[in-house]
Amino acid sequence: MFISSAFAQTAPAAAAEGGLMGSLTGMLPLVLMFVVLYFIMIRPQMKRQKEHRAMIDALAKGDEVVTAGGLLGKVANLSEGYVQLEIASGVQVQVQRSAVTQVLPKGTVK
Template sequence: MMASLTGMLPLVLMFVVLYFVMIRPQMKRQKEHRAMIDALAKGDEIVTSGGLLGKVTRLGDGIVGLELASGVEVQLQRSAVTQVLPKGSIK
């Protein structure tokens, strides 16, 4: 009985280390990204996962209207937003 428990101890320790090194930080990043997406507002300047920079013009449930240049507007999914830039970053 004790031999089988001591044999499983390294495996259990590996899972504990894996949780604290990989899984927990990833969950924290996902939570921060979700909060950033929920806090989007009209007029925010953002960067998309494709590298486009623009200003938010419209917000929908899952879609964001993004003005890339004057007169050029695209729609993209909220999940494609990777970063919110400080105001005045885009000239």
């Protein structure tokens, strides 16, 4: 009888300790999935956004660009949120800066 009551007194402490370890072990896969998701999806996307923002900020008059709609043209004029592209001689269109997807090497657009 003495041994069983002594064992019973230590049982709640052992159960509480095991419960804490159990909950941490149960959360480990969730934390691991978030870390993998961050390095596979979130971080590369943030890097691409940062590169795109730098490219848009670096646009200058005379740059040859491609828009998201597939227009090729030379930058004729720049404003705060818009770019005026010359897509043919005397033909200019105005597009948002964020629509520019790529800056082409000089001499690509003729």
